[in-house]
Amino acid sequence: MLHAATNHFCDENKLGEGGFGPVYKGTLADGKEIAVKRLSRTSGQGLLEFKNEVMLIARLQHRNLVRLLGCCLEKNEKLLVYEFMPNRSLDVFLGYMAPEYAMEGLFSIKSDVFSFGVLLLEIISGKRNNGFHLLECGESLLTFAWKLWSKGKGMELIDQHLVQSCVAAEVLKCIHIGLLCVQEDPADRPSMSSVVVMLGSEIIPIPRPTEPAFSIGRVVAKPTEPTSNDRICSVNEVTISNLSPR
Structure with missing residues (x-):
């Protein structure tokens, strides 16, 4: 049935390629559109990992x-059938997991609030959190924004392209709300309905946020000139790249 729905997994129906295999668009006999993830036989994901993924997604019915x-x-097929997303997945635009989900697998609507807060701070700063770095500091965009805001220097976070056209008070309020959304304890984060009210109101008091959840930026060391003795080689004399953890 899935072979027929995807026209035998033809390239024209391919939506993308994930770490474990391609995803295809399909149409069932009743006209319902679906997305079919076809696990590659060379992906390294075995039966146990496949079952774990099914159980995880089944429990996360959010x-x-x-x-x-x-x-x-x-036979040798491992297929997962998802609802079809015509505008692609939100992770294409957001790709941010709340720390409680990343570390402990705990998921709630407050996890979405965290993602929104990161996105709000990205819009204001013009920088991506997953590409943000300061030399030898390893700070994330979240901790950088928190430090500036705590010192009363929130305006230094703003993208220079926005400075001339923005209203300072509105931007500072958005930074304040963004920091509320990325607090470490999910219980301290506001609901999205509260966020909407705070964004649109001039009189509702906004509580002071606590420090954001721990989030690691990329550490970039200052470049140094290697000497002839500094080359790192493997046993077969092939040079090895220095890896920088994320």
Whole structure:
């Protein structure tokens, strides 16, 4: 049935390629559109990992997550069937997990609030959190924004392209709300309905945020000139790249 729905997994129906295999658009006999993740036989994801993924997604039936409609294990095929997202997945625009989910697998609507807060700070600063770095500091965009705001220097966070056209008070309020959204304890983060009210109101008092959740930026060391003895080689004399953890 899934072979027929995807026209035998033809390239024209391919939506993208993930770490474990390609995803195809399909149309069932009743006209329902689906997305079918076809695990590659060379992906390294075995039966146990496949079952764990199915169980995880089944437990995470969250209104803001794509729904798992079914799965298939037949012969050498491992297939996951999701609802089709015509505008692609939100992770294309957001790709941010709240720390409680990344570290402990705990997920709630407050996890979405965290992602929104990161996005809000990105818009204001004109920088991506996952590409943000300061020399030898390893700060994330979140901690950088927190330090500036705490010192009363929030305006230094603003993208220079926005400075001339922005209203300072409105931008500072957005930074304040963004920092509320990325607090470490999910219980301290506001609901999205509260965020909407705070953004649109001039009189509602906004509570002071606590320090944001721990988030590591990329550490970039100052470049040094290597000497002839500084080359790092493997046993077969092939040079090895210096790796920088994320």
